[in-house]
Amino acid sequence: MMSPAASAPAWDFDDQAPAVEVAPGVHWIGALDPGLRTFDIILRTANGTTYNSYLVRGEDGVAVIDTVKAEFAEDFFARLESAARYDEIRVIVLNHLEPDHTGALPELMRRAPQAQLYISKRATAMLKALLKPRDDRPLTYKTVGTGDEVSLGGRTLRFLHTPFLHWPDTQCTWLAEEGVLFSGDVFGCHHCDARLFNDLCGDFRFAFDYYYAHIMRPFKSYVVDALKLIEPLPIKLIAPTHGPVLRDRPRRYVTRYRELSTPSLAERIDQDERSLIIFYMSAYGSTARMAEAIRAGVEESEGIRVSLYDLEGGEVQPFVDLIESADAMALGSPTINGDAAKPIWDLLSSLAVIDLKGKLGAAFGSYGWTGEAVKMIEDRLRGLKLRVPVAGLRIKLIPTDEELEECREFGRALAGALVRGEQGRVIDFADLG
Numbered sequence: 469m470m471s472p473a474a475s476a477p478a479w480d481f482d483d484q485a486p487a488v489e490v491a492p493g494v495h496w497i498g499a500l501d502p503g504l505r506t507f508d509i510i511l512r513t514a515n516g517t518t519y520n521s522y523l524v525r526g527e528d529g530v531a532v533i534d535t536v537k538a539e540f541a542e543d544f545f546a547r548l549e550s551a552a553r554y555d556e557i558r559v560i561v562l563n564h565l566e567p568d569h570t571g572a573l574p575e576l577m578r579r580a581p582q583a584q585l586y587i588s589k590r591a592t593a594m595l596k597a598l599l600k601p602r603d604d605r606p607l608t609y610k611t612v613g614t615g616d617e618v619s620l621g622g623r624t625l626r627f628l629h630t631p632f633l634h635w636p637d638t639q640c641t642w643l644a645e646e647g648v649l650f651s652g653d654v655f656g657c658h659h660c661d662a663r664l665f666n667d668l669c670g671d672f673r674f675a676f677d678y679y680y681a682h683i684m685r686p687f688k689s690y691v692v693d694a695l696k697l698i699e700p701l702p703i704k705l706i707a708p709t710h711g712p713v714l715r716d717r718p719r720r721y722v723t724r725y726r727e728l729s730t731p732s733l734a735e736r737i738d739q740d741e742r743s744l745i746i747f748y749m750s751a752y753g754s755t756a757r758m759a760e761a762i763r764a765g766v767e768e769s770e771g772i773r774v775s776l777y778d779l780e781g782g783e784v785q786p787f788v789d790l791i792e793s794a795d796a797m798a799l800g801s802p803t804i805n806g807d808a809a810k811p812i813w814d815l816l817s818s819l820a821v822i823d824l825k826g827k828l829g830a831a832f833g834s835y836g837w838t839g840e841a842v843k844m845i846e847d848r849l850r851g852l853k854l855r856v857p858v859a860g861l862r863i864k865l866i867p868t869d870e871e872l873e874e875c876r877e878f879g880r881a882l883a884g885a886l887v888r889g890e891q892g893r894v895i896d897f898a899d900l901g
């Protein structure tokens with residue numbers, strides 16, 4: 469078996485090189501994609517990425533855990549063939565069904581028709597959508613959850629139900645005899661280095677944290693649930709689907725996930741206090757006056773910390789962390805050419821990386837004649853699954869004293885909803901299948 473040389477440059481790798489043994493009887497049979505510069509449209513991949521697939525050999529047969537992106541199927545099959553025959557494959561485990569790990573699946577199923585697929589229960593509908601079974605081409609698979617296992621003879625694969633990391637159907641697979649956790653995208657990162665192992669790959673901490681921030685962060689509460697299953701395991705090696713294989717001190721990556729998904733001390737101290745953020749744009753000062761009056765209304769309630777930010781001319785990115793730790797946000801915009809102001813949309817389109825579950829939202833703004841902005845913002849807030857407990861407030865041109873009192877009342881109503889602990893609609897991911 470090839471053992472990657474510590475001195476080899478990251479890109480100097482024979483695409484047809486054989487499988488790499490990562491633990492006794494466990495081989496990496498994945499593919500390298502060093503030239504990739506953008507992943508899933510949203511992520512920068514300055515170091516490219518890898519699609520890691522693994523082969524586990526037992527006395528009674530072989531398991532393949534995840535496959536690779538379709539374009540890399542040739543490399544994958546070449547490596548697989550260097551470590552096993554197709555007729556030895558009894559088990560194919562899919563830790564989640566994202567195309568970068570299932571691209572080579574249909575061809576693998578064709579070459580190893582006797583192999584049984586193991587997927588999580590939530591993956592059922594997706595598998596059918598992916599493979600489009602027909603009456604003359606039925607699909608057989610086994611759904612598994614935490615505690616279920618499959619033996620390969622002297623080797624046991626145990627499944628851990630870890631949904632939403634980062635797809636609804638995600639599971640992890642534990643090879644007890646070798647202490648290997650096949651973690652799917654959990655603990656993965658986009659970092660391509662042919663030396664494969666974390667102790668040989670140089671510093672990829674940025675890639676690791678960046679991956680977490682964009683892929684796992686929206687699902688922090690699910691990360692915490694998964695860690696409850698993962699932390700007690702006597703892990704010797706973590707085998708993720710992207711980036712380095714984590715054989716050197718694997719537990720520190722588990723600890724890093726714990727750190728990244730745990731509220732800071734400051735956030736915990738503030739837990740008994742609710743916080744509301746008001747963001748606004750204003751060309752002529754009317755929406756700004758509304759924002760200030762709303763703040764005054766909120767401040768009449770005790771136990772709410774309220775802050776006000778003018779979005780003009782600034783970057784919105786720094787506000788994302790702030791919103792993550794807030795309980796509510798109110799967005800104010802004048803109507804400009806039938807729309808809300810661009811920074812409001814920039815802010816709203818930056819929030820996909822955080823969990824907005826349970827937060828309240830509200831919209832307000834001044835307008836001249838049609839005043840579409842407020843309704844558009846409200847719709848977007850609802851689309852992001854925030855609850856909008858108080859109807860949006862529009863004021864025509866410059867607010868009068870009576871109208872400013874309406875704004876204060878709007879602030880009081882919002883504060884009331886917060887104090888009463890009215891939670892936003894909880895996202896029901898169950899209906900995703």
Ligand SMILES: Cc1cc2nc3c(=O)[nH]c(=O)nc-3n(C[C@H](O)[C@H](O)[C@H](O)COP(=O)(O)O)c2cc1C
Pocket residue numbers: 749750751752753754755756801802803804805806807834835836837838839840864865866
């Ligand atoms: C360039 C421009 C386009 C506008 N387009 C609209 C519009 O499409 N519909 C509307 O109701 N008001 C429109 N207005 C009017 C503003 O919404 C109105 O002046 C509002 O009071 C401005 O609030 P502000 O003082 O917070 O900037 C427009 C104003 C400007 C300057």
